[in-house]
Amino acid sequence: PPEQPEPDPNKKTLVILGTGWGSVSLLKKLDTENYNVVVVSPRNYFLFTPLLPSCTTGTIEHRSIMEPIRNFLRHKKTAVKFYEAEATKIDYAKKVVYINDDSEIKGDISSTEVPFDMLVVGVGAENATFGIPGVREHGLFLKEVGDAQAIRKRIMDCCETATFKDQHPDEVRRLLHMVVVGGGPTGVEFAGELQDFFNSDLKKWIPDIRENFHVTLVEALPNVLPMFSKQLIDYTEKTFKEETITIRTKTMVKNVTDKYIEAESTGPDGKKQLERIPYGLLVWATGNALRPVVKDLMSQIPAQKDSRRGLAVNEYLVVKGTENVWAVGDCAVANYAPTAQVAAQEGAWLARMFNQMAKTEQINRSLAELSDKQEKAPNKEARDKVFEEIKDLQKRLNRIKVIGPFEYTHNGSLAYIGSEKAVADISWLSGNFATGGTITYFFWRSAYLSMCFSTRNRILVLMDWIKAKTFGRDVSRE
Ligand code: FAD
Ligand code: NAD
Secondary structure (H helix, E strand, C coil): CCCCCCCCCCCCEEEEECCCHHHHHHHHHCCHHHCEEEEEECCCEEECHHHHHHHCCCCCCHHHHEEEHHHHHCCCCCCCEEEECEEEEEECCCCEEEEECCCCCCCCCCEEEEECCEEEECCCCEECCCCCCCHHHHCECCCCHHHHHHHHHHHHHHHHHHCCCCCCHHHHHHHCEEEEECCCHHHHHHHHHHHHHHHHHHHHHCHHHCCCCEEEEECCCCCCCCCCCHHHHHHHHHHHHHCCCEEECCEEEEEECCCEEEEEEECCCCCEEEEEEECCEEEECCCEECCHHHHHHHHHCHHHCCCCCCEEECCCCEECCCCCEEECHHHEECCCCCCHHHHHHHHHHHHHHHHHHHHHHHHHHHHHHHHHHHHHCCCHHHHHHHHHHHHHHHHHHHHCCCCCCCCCCCCCEEEEEECCEEEEEEEECCEEEEEEEHHHHHHHHHHHHHHCCCHHHHHHHHHHHHHHHHHCCCCCCC
């Protein structure tokens, strides 16, 4: 691998924040020799989020869906600097990012600043709680590897505690009540995985919990999976019913304590009532919120004043009101849903744009040098020679394809709903294709396998699936 050189003063410094879908797709396609590239992220790996729900039950081991960022960087032609740190503040006017090493081991220096000429913000989003009291203290999220590990541990803890000697039946029911708040794809996929875990493994390993283990999905809107077609929503709700997962729609959680949630539900007569729902495990999946570093950057740019959900970008992914800051993925607002698909396409498009920008700039620089040389040429023969070179360069310049604005191509939505079934809204050619069931499930598996970033990940995921099918999932509580 190339050594880490000092920044080349002749090149612009491109700082990329984050190692998620947006930033890694950009890094993969970026010609790093054109810039001094610096990557800053508190996570030194890429995480394949679509399979994260499977890690909560041990269907897949978390390391199988992680890819070290160093593995992407070491294949680059020119070295890229990586700092494992969080960007705590972006000073737009000073063109500086302040970074802080938030990990356990800290050196004498654990916070510093990184100057940039160009900046790409790909820091993703935080978990939304809407300020509902108790969520952060008592609920578990499902966004990062650590979240999935915490859920896996909590599921087993609840099961073992429920079977503790002389536990009261009400307490047993509470401990085995697994509540998921948020009926978006994260909540639905997790509920499905959890019910699978119970059906295929838990009830065999711990028969005592058979009667009382129960999964409930709570959603404020009238139905789950709002981004899918009506037919697939119905299919999901029917499958959940068969799997005995309870769906509580039109039920909005207002408060969370350590043992129950308080939710306001709307009955068929339109009447609202507040009820207490006891739980052992609470997984909170109500979507995205802005990260503080993004909110702070927005406050420095007048053109971002009216943007609420993230950094408003133009069709070239430039943060509105700036010239040298771009945003990709969940922290950017470009009228697309905050999905991996969008983030990946944005990252890849930005890489092509940066590569092209660098090529164009380099040719323009050479052209300026040549015209200077032409002026100073001692005789006609020398001038003609330079003229030929200029013509060649101009031809090269014309051959560089002008990249149009970013356009998202939607390849469809896909979600696993448990009991070896998946739903898919796929836009092939011109028509839309909605499907659910076991065949879709195999399609889901093969689609995710082919999407996994490296061959290593693909093999690890495949081995995990085989392992879980052959031996059952591991119920040890780590
Ligand atoms: P992320 O992938 O979240 O990456 C953000 C990066 O920024 C991380 O590396 C993080 O460590 C880093 N970071 C955070 N704070 C800072 C900071 N202050 N400074 C520097 N770096 C920072 N989408 C789909 O299209 N299909 C799916 O099947 C799908 N399944 C999903 C399943 C789950 C459980 C979840 C949670 C999401 C799923 N998504 C799916 C959505 C998808 O994961 C996101 O849309 C996608 O990750 C967004 O990419 P991103 O690069 O913006 O952010
Ligand atoms: P989401 O925003 O899609 O869904 C959150 C749900 O929580 C909403 O339906 C909302 O009505 C509900 N909610 C909010 N507050 C509530 C409350 N107090 N009580 C009850 N319900 C409440 O969130 P998500 O599922 O985390 O997904 C985030 C993004 O990631 C989305 O863009 C999604 O498409 C994407 N994603 C995609 C997949 C997939 O394609 N398979 C999987 C996971 C996530």
